[in-house]
Amino acid sequence: MLEKIFFFLCFPSVLAEMLCQPDAPEGFNVRLSIKTALGEEAYEWNRNEKFFFQAAIAYAMSIHLKQEFSVSDVLVCNETPRVSFWFVVTSPANPLLLIDKANVEMAVRKSRNRINSALLLSDTTMEFVGALPTLAAPFIPATPPWLIVFGVVIGLIAAGIVFLLVSTVVQKKRKKNQKTDEEDDDEEERVKTVENRNRSDGVYNASFSDDEPNTQM
Amino acid sequence: MAKDARDNWKNPTEFVLACVSYAVGLGNVWRFPYLCQMHGGGGFLIPYLLMLFLEGVPLFYLELAIGQKMRLGSIGAWTAISPYLGGLGLASVVTSLYLCLYYNIINAWSFWYLFHSFQPVLPWAACPVNSNRTGPIEECERATPTQYFFYRETLNISPSIQENGSIHTGQALCFLLAWLITYLFIVRGVKSTGKVVYFTATFPYVVLFIYLIRGITLHGAINGVKYMFTPKMEELSNPTTWINAATQIFFSLGLGFGSLIAFASYNQYHNNFEHQAIIVSLINSGTSIFSSVVTFAIYGFKATLNYENCLERTRIVLLNTFSLAEDSITIDNVFEWIGKLNKTYPEQFAELSCKLEDCNLESELSTAVEGTGLAFIVYSEAIKNMPLSQLWSVLYFVMLLLLGMGSMLGNITAIITPLRDFKVLSCISDEIFNGVVCLVCLLLGLGFTTSSGNYWFTMFNDYGATFSLLFIVLIEVITVSYFYGIKRFDKDIEDMLGHRPNWFWKIMWAGVSPLLLIGLLLFYVINIIQGGIPTYQAWNKDLGKSEQMEYPLFGLVFIGLLSVSSVSCVPLTALYVFWQRRKHAQRHKQQCTVNTVAA
Numbered sequence: 001m002l003e004k005i006f007f008f009l010c011f012p013s014v015l016a017e018m019l020c021q022p023d024a025p026e027g028f029n030v031r032l033s034i035k036t037a038l039g040e041e042a043y044e045w046n047r048n049e050k051f052f053f054q055a056a057i058a059y060a061m062s063i064h065l066k067q068e069f070s071v072s073d074v075l076v077c078n079e080t081p082r083v084s085f086w087f088v089v090t091s092p093a094n095p096l097l098l099i100d101k102a103n104v105e106m107a108v109r110k111s112r113n114r115i116n117s118a119l120l121l122s123d124t125t126m127e128f129v130g131a132l133p134t135l136a137a138p139f140i141p142a143t144p145p146w147l148i149v150f151g152v153v154i155g156l157i158a159a160g161i162v163f164l165l166v167s168t169v170v171q172k173k174r175k176k177n178q179k180t181d182e183e184d185d186d187e188e189e190r191v192k193t194v195e196n197r198n199r200s201d202g203v204y205n206a207s208f209s210d211d212e213p214n215t216q217m
Numbered sequence: 218m219a220k221d222a223r224d225n226w227k228n229p230t231e232f233v234l235a236c237v238s239y240a241v242g243l244g245n246v247w248r249f250p251y252l253c254q255m256h257g258g259g260g261f262l263i264p265y266l267l268m269l270f271l272e273g274v275p276l277f278y279l280e281l282a283i284g285q286k287m288r289l290g291s292i293g294a295w296t297a298i299s300p301y302l303g304g305l306g307l308a309s310v311v312t313s314l315y316l317c318l319y320y321n322i323i324n325a326w327s328f329w330y331l332f333h334s335f336q337p338v339l340p341w342a343a344c345p346v347n348s349n350r351t352g353p354i355e356e357c358e359r360a361t362p363t364q365y366f367f368y369r370e371t372l373n374i375s376p377s378i379q380e381n382g383s384i385h386t387g388q389a390l391c392f393l394l395a396w397l398i399t400y401l402f403i404v405r406g407v408k409s410t411g412k413v414v415y416f417t418a419t420f421p422y423v424v425l426f427i428y429l430i431r432g433i434t435l436h437g438a439i440n441g442v443k444y445m446f447t448p449k450m451e452e453l454s455n456p457t458t459w460i461n462a463a464t465q466i467f468f469s470l471g472l473g474f475g476s477l478i479a480f481a482s483y484n485q486y487h488n489n490f491e492h493q494a495i496i497v498s499l500i501n502s503g504t505s506i507f508s509s510v511v512t513f514a515i516y517g518f519k520a521t522l523n524y525e526n527c528l529e530r531t532r533i534v535l536l537n538t539f540s541l542a543e544d545s546i547t548i549d550n551v552f553e554w555i556g557k558l559n560k561t562y563p564e565q566f567a568e569l570s571c572k573l574e575d576c577n578l579e580s581e582l583s584t585a586v587e588g589t590g591l592a593f594i595v596y597s598e599a600i601k602n603m604p605l606s607q608l609w610s611v612l613y614f615v616m617l618l619l620l621g622m623g624s625m626l627g628n629i630t631a632i633i634t635p636l637r638d639f640k641v642l643s644c645i646s647d648e649i650f651n652g653v654v655c656l657v658c659l660l661l662g663l664g665f666t667t668s669s670g671n672y673w674f675t676m677f678n679d680y681g682a683t684f685s686l687l688f689i690v691l692i693e694v695i696t697v698s699y700f701y702g703i704k705r706f707d708k709d710i711e712d713m714l715g716h717r718p719n720w721f722w723k724i725m726w727a728g729v730s731p732l733l734l735i736g737l738l739l740f741y742v743i744n745i746i747q748g749g750i751p752t753y754q755a756w757n758k759d760l761g762k763s764e765q766m767e768y769p770l771f772g773l774v775f776i777g778l779l780s781v782s783s784v785s786c787v788p789l790t791a792l793y794v795f796w797q798r799r800k801h802a803q804r805h806k807q808q809c810t811v812n813t814v815a816a
Binding site for chain 1: 328329331332333335336351352387390391393394397398400401404405409533536537540541542543544648
C-alpha cells in the first residue's frame with residue numbers, strides 16, 4: 001500500500017523528466033534576457049516566476065485549442081543560469097500525451113503579446129527558439145504622409161510662380177500705358193515745335209532760311 | 218527706342234553670394250571628406266591648399282575677369298576674344314546642359330527624403346514587415362534598412378543598366394517640384410536670382426553649425442574626428458593624392474561651365490572682382506574643411522555604434538552558446554571571455570567561430586564612402602540613431618536641398634545667359650524663355666526617374682563633365698595667356714580695376730596652371746585607357762549589396778558621345794567660322810572685281 005502511494009507520488013515528476021528533455025521534438029527552448037530588458041528593475045528568476053510562465057503558456061494553449069489547460073500541463077526542465085529552459089505541454093485529458101510542436105507554436109504566436117507583457121519582456125528578450133515571431137501589422141494611413149507635405153510645398157511654389165508671372169504681365173501693361181501716354185505728350189510737343197519752327201528739332205535746311213540771323217560782315 | 222540695358226546685380230554682395238552659392242555645393246559635403254579620409258586625413262590639406270593657390274584661385278580670377286570685361290555669356294565672350302573660339306563657349310553650354318539634366322535628380326531625392334521625414338518613425342529606421350508578418354522583407358534583411366529604403370523604395374532600382382523598368386511616380390513628382398523651384402528662382406533672371414542667393418548661400422552654414430554642435434556631442438564622435446585629423450604623411454608621396462587634390466579644387470570651384478562668366482557678365486564694369494575671387498575661393502575651401510569635420514564626427518558616431526552593436530551581438534552569442542548568466546559578460550570584457558572560453562571549451566568554440574564576427578573599430582572608421590552613398594545612406598543611418606531624429610533629418614535634407622539648388626542656379630544661368638545674347642532669342646521675354654529651357658530639361662531628365670535611372674545618373678556624373686571641363690579650361694587659359702595675350706589681358710584688368718594684376722597671377726596664368734591642367738588631362742586619359750572597360754556599381758537584391766558590372770556596348774558608346782560631343786564643339790565651330798569667312802572673302806572678292814569692271 002505504502003509502495004503504491006510512493007509510486008503514485010513520484011510518478012508525475014518521473015514522468016515529467018521523461019517527457020521534458022532538451023531537444024525533445026515537441027519541446028521549445030526558451031531564452032530570457034531579463035537583465036537586458038529591465039536593467040535595474042530586473043527580477044530574480046525563481047520558482048514563482050517559473051510558475052507565472054507556466055500559467056501564461058497554459059492560458060495560451062487554452063485559447064488556441066479551446067480546452068482547459070492547467071499549470072501542471074506545462075512541464076519545464078533543464079534550467080540554466082543564462083535563464084534558458086525547455087518546456088513541453090501535455091494534454092489535459094492524457095498526461096502522457098504531448099501536444100505537438102505546431103500547435104504549441106501557433107498558440108504562442110497568437111498570444112505572444114500577452115505572454116510577453118506577463119513577464120515584462122519583448123519579442124527579442126524572450127526568445128522561443130525556432131518559433132517565428134508575430135510582428136505587429138504595419139499601420140498604413142489612407143494617404144501616405146509624404147504626399148501631404150509634397151502637396152503643400154508644390155501648392156506654395158505654384159502660387160509663387162503664378163504670382164510672379166501675373167505681376168510681370170501687370171507691370172508690362174502699366175509700362176505700355178505709361179509709354180502711350182508719354183508718346184501722346186511727345187507728339188503734341190513735336191507738333192507744337194514744328195509749328196513754332198524750333199531749330200533744335202530735325203535737320204535744319206539752310207537753303208530755305210534767310211541770311212539775316214547771320215551776322216553780316 | 219533704346220535696347221534695354223543689361224541686367225545687373227543690385228550690389229556686389231549679391232554677386233559674391235551667388236558665386237558662393239554656386240561653388241559651395243554637394244561636392245563639398247560628399248567628396249572632400251572622402252578624399253580626406255583616403256589620403257591621410259589632416260595631411261591632405263597640404264596638397265589641397267597648395268593646389269588652391271596654384272590652380273584654383275588664378276583660374277577663378279580669369280573666368281570672372283573675362284565675364285566682367287566682355288559683359289556677355291560664355292559663347293559671346295569667347296567669340297569676342299576670337300571668332301574661331303566661339304566653340305569654347307558652346308562646349309561650356311553643352312556641358313552645362315548635361316549637368317542640368319542630371320543634377321536636379323539629386324534635389325528630387327533630397328525632397329523625397331525630406332517629405333518622408335515627417336513621420337513618427339523614420340521609414341529607413343527599421344525594415345518593413347513582409348506579407349505574412351513573420352519577419353522583415355528579405356531584401357531588407359540581407360542589406361540594411363537605410364540601403365533598402367534608398368535602393369528599393371526611393372529608386373526601385375533594376376538589377377542592371379539594360380533593364381529599364383517604368384518611371385517611379387513619386388520620384389517624378391519630386392523631380393517636377395525641383396524644376397518648378399528652379400524656375401521660380403530664375404524666372405526673372407538676375408533680379409530673382411539675386412534675392413534668392415541671400416538665403417541659399419547663408420542658411421546651409423547655419424545648419425552645418427548646428428550639426429557641428431550636435432555631431433561633436435554624439436557618443437563616439439571624437440573617434441572619428443581624431444581619425445580624420447591624425448595625418449598620415451606617407452600618403453603625400455603617392456601621386457594620386459596630389460592629382461585628386463588638384464581635381465577636387467578644379468571641380469569644386471565650378472570652373473569651365475560658363476556659370477562664372479555668366480554671373481560676372483552682370484557686374485558693374487569697375488567691380489573689384491579680384492578680392493571677390495579670393496574671398497569666394499577661400500570660403501569654398503573653408504566650407505569643405507568645415508563640413509568634413511561634421512562628417513567625421515558623424516562617421517565616428519556611426520562607427521562606434523556599429524562596433525558596440527557588433528560587440529553586443531558577440532556577447533549574446535557567447536551567452537547563448539555557453540548558457541552563462543546574463544551579467545557575467547559585459548561589453549567591456551567580451552574579448553577576455555573569448556580568450557577564456559576558447560581555452561576551456563576549444564571544440565565548442567571552434568563550431569562557433571563562423572558565427573562570431575570580427576569587431577574592429579578601426580575597420581569601421583576606415584570604410585570610406587562618397588557621393589550619394591554617403592549623403593543618403595550613411596548620413597540617414599547616423600540620423601536615425603540620434604534622439605529627435607525627425608528634426609535632424611529635416612534639417613539635414615533642407616541643407617542638402619539648399620546646396621543643390623544653389624548650384625543649380627549657376628548651372629542653369631550658364632545655359633540661359635549665352636543663349637539670350639543671340640539677337641534671335643533676346644526678343645522672347647525672360648519668363649517664357651526660362652520656362653522653355655526648364656521644361657526641356659525636365660522632360661529630358663525624366664529618364665533618370667526610371668528604374669535604371671541611377672545607373673544613368675552615375676554615368677553622367679562620372680563621364681559627363683570631367684574630360685570636357687579639363688579640356689575647356691586648358692584651352693581657356695592658353696587662349697588668354699598666349700592667343701589674346703597676357704599684355705592685353707593686363708590692360709583690360711587695369712581698365713576695370715584700376716591696377717595691374719600682380720606678377721603672381723601672370724606666372725600662374727601663363728605657366729603653372731596650364732602645365733597643371735595638361736598634367737591632369739594626361740593623367741585622366743591614361744587612367745581611362747589603363748582602366749579597361751568602365752564599370753558601375755549595380756544593386757543585387759538577392760545578395761543585398763552592390764557589385765561591379767561592366768557597361769554594355771550602348772553604355773560605352775554613350776559615354777564616348779558624352780565626352781566627345783562637348784569637346785568637339787571647339788574644333789567644329791572653328792572650322793565653320795573659317796569656312797564662313799572664306800566664303801565671305803570669296804564673295805567680297807567677286808563683288809570687288811564686278812565693281813571695278815562696272816566702273
